[in-house]
Amino acid sequence: MKRHTDELIKEISDFLVVYLKSGNIGVNSFIVKANLNITQLEQLITVHFLLKDELKEYVRRLPILIRRFKTSTTRTNETYYGEVRGSVNWPNTVKKRLEMGNRDRTVFSCTEQSRNYYIKENLVLKAFIELLNTILSQETEKFMKYEWFADWKELKTIVHQIHHKNVYLNRVSLEKVEITDRMLQDTAKHRNPLYHEAAILFILYRRLQSRNLNVEEVQTLLKETFVFPDKPEVLFELYWAIQLVKHNTENAQLELLDGGQNLFASWKDEDYIYRLYHDSVGSGQLSFHIKSQEARNPQHPLIERKISSLEKASKMAEHFFGENIEADTLWSGRPDLLLEVYRRGNCNLEQVFIGEVKHTASTGYAISGLRELVDYMEFVKVKNGEFLSKSSINLKGILFVDHVKVNESLVDNVLVINHDFNERLRHLSSL
Numbered sequence: 001m002k003r004h005t006d007e008l009i010k011e012i013s014d015f016l017v018v019y020l021k022s023g024n025i026g027v028n029s030f031i032v033k034a035n036l037n038i039t040q041l042e043q044l045i046t047v048h049f050l051l052k053d054e055l056k057e058y059v060r061r062l063p064i065l066i067r068r069f070k071t072s073t074t075r076t077n078e079t080y081y082g083e084v085r086g087s088v089n090w091p092n093t094v095k096k097r098l099e100m101g102n103r104d105r106t107v108f109s110c111t112e113q114s115r116n117y118y119i120k121e122n123l124v125l126k127a128f129i130e131l132l133n134t135i136l137s138q139e140t141e142k143f144m145k146y147e148w149f150a151d152w153k154e155l156k157t158i159v160h161q162i163h164h165k166n167v168y169l170n171r172v173s174l175e176k177v178e179i180t181d182r183m184l185q186d187t188a189k190h191r192n193p194l195y196h197e198a199a200i201l202f203i204l205y206r207r208l209q210s211r212n213l214n215v216e217e218v219q220t221l222l223k224e225t226f227v228f229p230d231k232p233e234v235l236f237e238l239y240w241a242i243q244l245v246k247h248n249t250e251n252a253q254l255e256l257l258d259g260g261q262n263l264f265a266s267w268k269d270e271d272y273i274y275r276l277y278h279d280s281v282g283s284g285q286l287s288f289h290i291k292s293q294e295a296r297n298p299q300h301p302l303i304e305r306k307i308s309s310l311e312k313a314s315k316m317a318e319h320f321f322g323e324n325i326e327a328d329t330l331w332s333g334r335p336d337l338l339l340e341v342y343r344r345g346n347c348n349l350e351q352v353f354i355g356e357v358k359h360t361a362s363t364g365y366a367i368s369g370l371r372e373l374v375d376y377m378e379f380v381k382v383k384n385g386e387f388l389s390k391s392s393i394n395l396k397g398i399l400f401v402d403h404v405k406v407n408e409s410l411v412d413n414v415l416v417i418n419h420d421f422n423e424r425l426r427h428l429s430s431l
């Protein structure tokens with residue numbers, strides 16, 4: 001019987017905060033003390049800040065709230081000759097004329113009113129809108145494809161429009177202006193929600209990103225806006241990735257899993273540097289790709305027929321559907337887990353662990369995973385084109401399964417680990 005997802009999440013939540021790929025947002029009550037040894041911690045906090053309901057609701061209401069934009073009025077008295085600007089201040093006009101001998105009837109003292117946009121509340125509002133616009137322009141595009149971030153497709157447009165096209169906000173200049181904590185605290189007391197809510201959110205963002213990190217608030221933020229993997233098999237893969245980390249180091253540097261290179265964690269010991277990847281082909285030192293042209297040398301007719309089949313299917317697809325099939329590639333892969341081990345000092349790649357994960361209690365499905373794992377091990381190449389299994393680099397395979405009975409745990413260079421994983425996960429370099 002396969003383990004329930006809640007059981008897996010409970011065990012790995014403190015490490016799973018780095019997951020920012022396809023999934024669903026929810027409250028994760030299992031987080032005890034999230035591992036914050038994360039390379040891109042500021043970016044992680046920023047993404048979770050954007051997921052707060054209070055912020056999204058504020059941006060939704062912003063086009064209405066901005067109508068309550070405030071200005072101050074200043075009055076100035078100026079003396080004019082032969083013209084009137086504003087309203088005539090007759091007492092001052094008489095006084096000016098008397099000072100001049102009461103001879104010039106074209107002298108007028110006028111009171112003029114002007115609107116001042118340069119007030120504390122507007123400076124705070126402009127700075128906060130500018131901050132949101134910068135974040136959304138630079139750091140979030142790759143998340144727009146995920147459902148949990150979908151609200152910002154519309155909200156980003158609202159922020160952009162107000163930041164660039166609001167006539168009132170555009171009259172506020174932040175040149176040589178520093179938004180102080182005192183300004184934020186004062187604005188947070190404002191009755192107008194346009195300013196009050198902006199200041200409250202701005203204060204929270206600063207606390208989360210401060211050098212003296214407010215760990216409790218970060219922990220709360222990650223709990224309230226946790227991204228759960230939407231596929232059980234992905235969760236199971238990450239479960240084993242985290243087990244590899246937990247059983248080999250207490251000082252792993254975690255990386256964001258955001259759909260890029262998918263480096264999940266790295267750590268060091270006295271001799272080696274370890275880099276663990278999830279759903280990735282790794283750093284580029286290895287190639288999980290074989291072109292059909294490479295296999296055209298004299299061999300069994302099966303290979304030639306397979307290549308011919310790919311080419312025929314590609315041509316037919318063009319006629320039937322107007323699209324081509326990739327006919328140049330005979331085989332390619334993307335391992336569930338990939339651990340690259342480098343020698344400290346010279347940084348040479350010395351060991352590679354390829355992991356295939358099957359969330360199953362079925363022996364048959366486990367065997368299919370074993371076949372995939374062995375394919376990876378047989379076909380993977382180093383950068384110079386040499387098959388890794390023929391090189392001097394130590395290659396190991398690990399098949400991770402659930403409640404599957406295993407007669408032997410290690411055969412040749414392949415290890416099988418089920419739910420009763422043991423000390424074999426420790427000290428990988430000695431396997």
